[in-house]
Amino acid sequence: MAEKTWVRMVTAQTPTNIAVIKYWGKRDETLILPVNDSISVTLDPAHLCTITTVAVSPSFDQDRMWLNGKEISLSGGRYQNCLREIRARACEVEDKEKGIKIAKNDWEKLHVHVASYNNFPTAAGLASSAAGFACLVFALAKLMKAKEDNCELSAIARQGSGSACRSLFGGFVKWIMGKAEDGSDSLAVQLVDEKHWDELVIIIAVVSSRQKETSSTTGMRDSVETSLLLQHRAKEVVPKRIKQMEEAIKNRDFGSFAQLTCADSNQFHAVCLDTCPPIFYMNDTSHRIISCVEKWNCSEGTPQVAYTFDAGPNAVLIAHNRKAATQLIQKLLFCFPPSSDADLNSYVIGDKSILKDAGIEDIMDVEALPPPPEIKGCPEMQRRCELFHLYETW
């Protein structure tokens, strides 16, 4: 190595992903190997993403990491596994301009500093660990010039957080559970890219941005140990659903896609209830959102919107197209309006063009929204003020 003064830095940005067929349960806790395949949709990186900068310098005397500006420990097994696996694949790096020459073996002695920022709530059931570990592994691989492709990197990100393996690709992604004991065949593959079904619109209703009480890791461990429904789901239900979901995505068959997505989310939450002690991730507001979507879908005779909830109360709503998304925004804002002194611009975040299509520019437009016909006579669906905010994404 040359002088002691240089710093080599790489920055990467990785989106989060939301499962439409859920991963819930591990057959190996250390390697993070799942009990079933899962399928997810990767969100638009412009709205919910992690940005991570990794740096290496001979002047660094230990590996360190800052998450959202606060130093966190890298001593946990998951961070250590990712660092070790990428270091083992590091290659020679030379930057003549900066006088940097790092031989393959030097990487074992060099330390890294990591600064990561999530532009959405961390540990609130919006898959921050997915975007976070995918971004960490991707950035480290670039820093160390590892030659592995994204499939191979996904098997490393998986060891940080299972769902992270699916964030290395855009579009719809499948995590193949694999069979090998060492986890070498448990990795993610892209089913279709983001252009394949670009009329879909995803809206996230953030019911709470508070850190959840039961982490996914703890929750799924308890489910594996106590839920009979989980065993049945992994063995009998998911294998069939995965095939049907792949077909629905391939054929852009929104009816089947919505039916499978909603059913799988509901079964995942049923597994949580079947766990001892039971886990409650959704709350009353989540249930009201489900009711709102179910009533609308039913009144139309064909699904307009699919809903799915991860390990938290926040709703991920996937609309068939822009028209359905526009109507959805109107219905959501009617049932869950911001308080009258709130700023609409901080209530609806992200791509605001659908809000514009819906003819909503300020709080007065929200107040003038007519009640959705399908909720007439349902007192529980009348106006309330419980949503934290809405994201428009994808």
Ligand SMILES: Nc1ncnc2c1ncn2[C@@H]1O[C@H](COP(=O)(O)OP(=O)(O)OP(=O)(O)O)[C@@H](O)[C@H]1O
């Ligand atoms: N940007 C990041 N870089 C590295 N690690 C991160 C990052 N963001 C989050 N994490 C890790 O992920 C943990 C949060 O994961 P957790 O599974 O509890 O919540 P979540 O991923 O937001 O929700 P869920 O997986 O249920 O949707 C954090 O405590 C931290 O260890």
Ligand SMILES: C[C@@](O)(CCOP(=O)(O)OP(=O)(O)O)CC(=O)O
């Ligand atoms: C409900 C889920 O979001 C669970 C995600 O669990 P994590 O990937 O966060 O769990 P660990 O592997 O223990 O880190 C469903 C999914 O993303 O498939």
